[in-house]
Amino acid sequence: AQSVTQPDIHITVSEGASLELRCNYSYGATPYLFWYVQSPGQGLQLLLKYFSGDTLVQGIKGFEAEFKRSQSSFNLRKPSVHWSDAAEYFCAVGDNNAGNMLTFGGGTRLMVKP
């Protein structure tokens, strides 16, 4: 069965600093990988996705993620964090044999210091 691990439950960074959120997955084949962001009281917004091809993917709001098969990782990065980036971030893996079923990691709550 597939699984996703986000090792960091909470991360605090200063505004303007760089950010990296970690994600490790377990899946038998090439996975579909996603990063979503959730602000309080709201649903999930898709930041970016990886299906195949170039292992560095660009997303919205200045985020990017790199797929590393050898490390089973799909870490999210942003070069300069803005106060509005404070939210909870979820990594997810999709089973390409099971329709649209997503398995999510536990999430990382990002706090931004002024």
Place this chain on the structure above:
Amino acid sequence: KAGVTQTPRYLIKTRGQQVTLSCSPISGHRSVSWYQQTPGQGLQFLFEYFSETQRNKGNFPGRFSGRQFSNSRSEMNVSTLELGDSALYLCASSFEGSTAQHFGDGTRLSIL
């Protein structure tokens, strides 16, 4: 273009009751999935519907059920509510052949 719409936004029920939640997908999206989000278990997949047929089902008891109508709108029903059913229920929709899902803002269900 309107996003995924879930109604109601908030709901309070008591143990033993049943509840029905509604989801209207983005126009043109035929796949609708439901997820439960709780502080303890995180985000868990409930089921997916495509063209009025359940395509996938997560590991939830039979008290949780759903359906999809010909206009792709979906409902989920929870019978004999338990305290542990208190959660944010999220609906997501996508185009056929796309696994990039778009989520609604959810229905917050509280069981007293």
